[in-house]
Amino acid sequence: MRYLCLVHTGPDPFSGLSEIEKRELDRDSLNYDKELESGGHYIAAEALQGPENAVMVKVRNGDVSTTDGPFSETKEHLGGFILIEARDMNEAIRLAAGIPMARLGRIEVRPVYSIPDPARP
Amino acid sequence: MNGIEAIWRAESGRVLATLIRLLRDFDRAEEALHDAFLAAHEQWPKTGVPANPRAWLVSAGRFKAIDRIRRRVKFGEIAKEIAATEEEAWMPQDVEAIADDTLRLIFTCCHPEIPADGRIALTLREVAGLTTEEIAAAFLSRTPAIAQRIVRAKSRIKELALPYEVPEPDQLAGRLDAVLHVIYLIFNEGYSASHGAAAIRTELCAEAIRLCRQLVELKPEPDAVGLLALLLLQDARRDARVGPEGDIVLLADQDRSRWDRAQIAEGAGLVQIAFAVQPVAAYTIEAAIAAVHCGAATADDTDWIEIAALYDLLLRADASPVVQLNRAVAIAMRDGPEAGLELIEALLSRGELSRFRYAHSAKADLLRRLGRAPEARAAYEAALQFTEQEAERRFIEGRIRGLAN
Numbered sequence: 001m002r003y004l005c006l007v008h009t010g011p012d013p014f015s016g017l018s019e020i021e022k023r024e025l026d027r028d029s030l031n032y033d034k035e036l037e038s039g040g041h042y043i044a045a046e047a048l049q050g051p052e053n054a055v056m057v058k059v060r061n062g063d064v065s066t067t068d069g070p071f072s073e074t075k076e077h078l079g080g081f082i083l084i085e086a087r088d089m090n091e092a093i094r095l096a097a098g099i100p101m102a103r104l105g106r107i108e109v110r111p112v113y114s115i116p117d118p119a120r121p
Numbered sequence: 122m123n124g125i126e127a128i129w130r131a132e133s134g135r136v137l138a139t140l141i142r143l144l145r146d147f148d149r150a151e152e153a154l155h156d157a158f159l160a161a162h163e164q165w166p167k168t169g170v171p172a173n174p175r176a177w178l179v180s181a182g183r184f185k186a187i188d189r190i191r192r193r194v195k196f197g198e199i200a201k202e203i204a205a206t207e208e209e210a211w212m213p214q215d216v217e218a219i220a221d222d223t224l225r226l227i228f229t230c231c232h233p234e235i236p237a238d239g240r241i242a243l244t245l246r247e248v249a250g251l252t253t254e255e256i257a258a259a260f261l262s263r264t265p266a267i268a269q270r271i272v273r274a275k276s277r278i279k280e281l282a283l284p285y286e287v288p289e290p291d292q293l294a295g296r297l298d299a300v301l302h303v304i305y306l307i308f309n310e311g312y313s314a315s316h317g318a319a320a321i322r323t324e325l326c327a328e329a330i331r332l333c334r335q336l337v338e339l340k341p342e343p344d345a346v347g348l349l350a351l352l353l354l355q356d357a358r359r360d361a362r363v364g365p366e367g368d369i370v371l372l373a374d375q376d377r378s379r380w381d382r383a384q385i386a387e388g389a390g391l392v393q394i395a396f397a398v399q400p401v402a403a404y405t406i407e408a409a410i411a412a413v414h415c416g417a418a419t420a421d422d423t424d425w426i427e428i429a430a431l432y433d434l435l436l437r438a439d440a441s442p443v444v445q446l447n448r449a450v451a452i453a454m455r456d457g458p459e460a461g462l463e464l465i466e467a468l469l470s471r472g473e474l475s476r477f478r479y480a481h482s483a484k485a486d487l488l489r490r491l492g493r494a495p496e497a498r499a500a501y502e503a504a505l506q507f508t509e510q511e512a513e514r515r516f517i518e519g520r521i522r523g524l525a526n
Contacts, residue, residue, distance in 0.1 A: 001254070039155060088252030089268040094148050111254075111264070 003092035009105035047080035138222035157182035231299035239274030347395035347405030353388035354411035373420035
């Protein structure tokens with residue numbers, strides 16, 4: 001099964017870290033992606049820019065409207081994601097616990113919902 | 122390569138049990154098992170399957186785990202961590218010890234220091250190899266709740282450094298019930314799989330029987346003997362329970378010449394031994410019910426009066442809703458579908474079984490026999506909603522189609 005690991009962080013997760021610690025975290029994160037890959041668990045991963053650079057889009061009655069990103073009062077935001085392949089939820093939890101950012105933020109593990117293909121009853 | 126998959130299905134549970142003992146850490150052992158599997162996929166097609174694949178997988182997994190510890194753990198801690206895994210030096214010849222690792226692991230998973238709701242979930246996952254999602258389905262529970270119980274149970278084992286060992290026979294009392302219960306559940310998952318393509322997972326049934334035999338040899342407690350009898354009798358019908366296309370064949374329609382007579386004889390003999398001890402254990406009563414079914418030459422010869430009486434006895438030992446459901450079915454066979462239907466509807470209205478597929482399919486079947494097709498269809502559809510097992514789905518869909526004609 002596939003699981004999406006959503007990395008939630010505070011507004012400025014790296015504020016308490018020195019430059020060396022930040023570099024270490026980046027290196028650990030890239031290494032962990034490679035480790036997931038060599039174990040056949042890696043599907044995709046990205047870190048995200050802050051919500052101040054985000055735009056919300058919606059369509060109502062055919063009209064497209066946009067507003068600023070969701071950063072108003074939220075204390076936590078989505079800092080990145082890793083999409084993984086795991087045997088079950090507990091394996092996904094084990095893999096999520098190894099994500100270096102789990103030490104600074106929190107990882108939400110969401111099972112992927114497979115939309116049934118209407119062509120295949 | 123199909124050979125690897127077959128070896129994997131047969132060996133992964135025991136390899137994991139040994140890795141957990143050697144590495145003393147569930148997560149590290151699971152990781153090591155996964156690594157060993159990847160290594161086998163890479164190497165076996167080139168070198169051929171090793172003579173002792175189980176020992177090979179244990180060695181590979183252990184080697185990979187030490188390798189990971191070397192890479193991951195900060196300097197200084199390395200020596201300590203590796204020393205811990207090497208403390209119990211392991212030789213590939215040590216096959217006898219491996220055979221006992223599964224039983225050791227079950228006793229650890231069912232340790233009284235672990236919260237009761239976590240014991241079973243953990244054992245089913247680590248010993249029977251069920252996924253979190255399958256366990257949630259089997260317990261009519263939500264996946265995140267089960268996942269967290271498993272995480273907590275694992276950390277409890279680690280925190281208390283619980284030993285991986287089977288208690289001495291004189292200390293078995295008080296530890297045996299939980300272990301018998303998980304063996305029963307492992308068998309049940311094999312007997313009617315909750316997920317996947319195959320209706321029966323024979324390897325789980327065989328493993329449950331093997332573990333139960335080990336327990337009986339250790340100490341022939343009447344409960345354990347009764348459980349072994351039950352498992353043998355239920356498993357004896359395995360070949361007749363699925364058709365050539367993998368479809369489910371109900372008890373009444375089974376070719377009884379394909380039942381395993383030697384196994385039935387062994388099971389029936391054990392029922393007699395276990396039944397002589399008062400109070401009779403619930404497993405023994407269930408085994409006695411299975412023995413009545415196995416003793417009937419044809420479905421019409423089944424002694425439903427005896428079976429209903431045994432269910433009444435069982436209800437006194439175990440008043441669970443599932444037992445009440447089975448009793449209702451037996452009463453329907455003895456007194457007619459209306460009597461059973463009334464009981465099942467009362468049970469369903471209490472809510473505990475509202476997500477249990479067999480409660481809806483049993484109700485549907487009685488409605489079908491009463492000729493109440495629209496209601497039967499609704500009940501079959503309710504059953505379908507909670508059925509994730511392909512052969513069972515096909516069976517129910519077939520019944521719904523049968524109603525239309």
